[in-house]
Amino acid sequence: MAHIQWSDDLNTNIAVIDSQHKRIVSYINNLEDVKDKDDRTVEEQVLNELVDYTLSHFAFEESLMEDAGYGFINGHKRVHQLFVKRVSDFMQRFKLGEDITEELLIVLKAWLINHIKSDDNDYVDIVKKNLGNMDARKGDGWLTMSVKKFFA
Amino acid sequence: MSYIQWSDDLATGIGVIDSQHKRIIHYINQLEDAQALNEPELVSEVLIHLTDYTLSHFAFEESLMEDAGYVAAAIHVKTHDSFRDKINAYNLRHKAGEDVSKELSKLLNVWLIEHIANDDSSYTPFVLKNIPGINSEKKSGWLTRKLHTFFP
Numbered sequence: 403m404a405h406i407q408w409s410d411d412l413n414t415n416i417a418v419i420d421s422q423h424k425r426i427v428s429y430i431n432n433l434e435d436v437k438d439k440d441d442r443t444v445e446e447q448v449l450n451e452l453v454d455y456t457l458s459h460f461a462f463e464e465s466l467m468e469d470a471g472y473g474f475i476n477g478h479k480r481v482h483q484l485f486v487k488r489v490s491d492f493m494q495r496f497k498l499g500e501d502i503t504e505e506l507l508i509v510l511k512a513w514l515i516n517h518i519k520s521d522d523n524d525y526v527d528i529v530k531k532n533l534g535n536m537d538a539r540k541g542d543g544w545l546t547m548s549v550k551k552f553f554a
Numbered sequence: 555m556s557y558i559q560w561s562d563d564l565a566t567g568i569g570v571i572d573s574q575h576k577r578i579i580h581y582i583n584q585l586e587d588a589q590a591l592n593e594p595e596l597v598s599e600v601l602i603h604l605t606d607y608t609l610s611h612f613a614f615e616e617s618l619m620e621d622a623g624y625v626a627a628a629i630h631v632k633t634h635d636s637f638r639d640k641i642n643a644y645n646l647r648h649k650a651g652e653d654v655s656k657e658l659s660k661l662l663n664v665w666l667i668e669h670i671a672n673d674d675s676s677y678t679p680f681v682l683k684n685i686p687g688i689n690s691e692k693k694s695g696w697l698t699r700k701l702h703t704f705f706p
Contacts, residue, residue, distance in 0.1 A: 473685060474570055476621055477614035484613045508602055516607045520577050521614070524570050 405431045406511060412518050414526045416533065418545060419466075422459045423518055429455060430510050437503045445503060449496065452510075453489060455553075460486070462552040463522075470532035472525045481521060485513060557583050558663075564670055566678045571618070574611045575670050581607065582666065585659050597655045604662060605641050612638070615674075624680040633673055637665060 406427050413420050429452040436444050460482045467475045492506045533545065558579050565572050581604040588596040612634045619627040644658045 474614070474618065477570075477617040480613045480617040481610045484610065509606070512599075512602045512606045513610070516577075516603060516610065520574060520607070521610070524573065 405434060406515070412515070414518070414522055416526060416530055418549060419463065419522070422462065423514075423522075426452070426456055426459060426514065430507065430514065433503065433510075434507060437507070446496070449493065449503075453493065456489075457486065458552045462548065465548065465552070466529050466533070467525050470525070470529045472528050474524065478521060478525065481517070485517075557586065558667060564667075566670075566674055568618075568678060568681055571615065571674070574607075574614065575674075578604070578608055578611065578666055578670075582659075582663055585662070589655070589659065594653075594655070597659075601655060601658060605645075605658075608662075608666065609638065609641070615677075618681055618685070619677050622677070622681040622684040624677045626676065630673060630677060633669065637669075640665075 408424055408427060412423065414423075429448065433445070433448050433452060436448050439445075464475065464479055464482070467478060472478070488509065489506075492502050492509075495502045560576055560579060564575065566575070581600060585597065585600045585604060588600045616627070616631055616634065619630060624630070640661060644654045644661075647654050
């Protein structure tokens with residue numbers, strides 16, 4: 403399979419979110435690279451990094467939505483939870499010695515692209531507006547602080 | 555089969571749900587294209603996107619129904635469950651090496667459109683009534699304010 407190439411239709415135009423999404427894409431591409439090396443230790447390391455970062459990103463995104471009063475936050479959270487459950491099932495199988503990387507990559511690519519293009523797109527307007535207000539109210543530091551909180 | 559065109563009788567009137575449904579229809583049409591091209595790999599890729607997105611959409615929709623206190627939510631969830639079971643069964647057959655793409659695409663085409671047109675319309679009034687501000691995010695502020703002034 404090929405690497406995911408970042409394209410304009412993946413941009414939410416919320417810079418902090420786009421850079422997190424790009425980082426997730428680079429982890430997925432990384433996983434693609436190590437897949438054929440037959441080194442489970444390296445694979446496990448990339449998998450753990452990918453899962454870790456994605457969980458932090460979800461938490462960050464949910465807090466942005468909550469702060470902005472996004473009406474569909476529960477639905478969005480449910481979609482995140484469902485995905486986390488699927489990925490942790492894959493991780494269980496990996497730990498039991500199964501070779502899951504190829505299958506997981508297909509799921510990750512399909513899910514991420516779908517999720518960014520459709521679900522994330524829906525919160526953009528309200529979150530952007532709220533971020534603008536926040537900056538005015540609390541100064542530029544607010545966002546930086548939040549990022550630090552979730553990606554300690 | 556021919557392309558499915560989005561039409562008003564498919565609209566629920568809940569913006570976020572309609573855009574998710576439009577995306578599902580977009581995939582169903584893509585599937586049609588992939589099958590016409592007779593490219594099994596492309597067909598399989600679109601099927602993964604389509605089923606993946608549909609399952610996420612169900613999770614989103616179920617959460618919305620719960621939030622709105624929709625009385626028949628349990629029945630609706632059961633309908634989703636039976637669909638999830640069908641998808642799982644196809645997935646197992648696919649993993650065992652069977653070509654299920656034609657059967658599966660027929661199911662998706664018929665079932666999903668039927669479901670959107672009939673079942674989903676039944677929860678819409680609850681959601682619109684019980685989740686305040688659900689469609690207001692994208693309306694222009696002025697119009698919304700005027701509407702509130704004249705129709706408090």
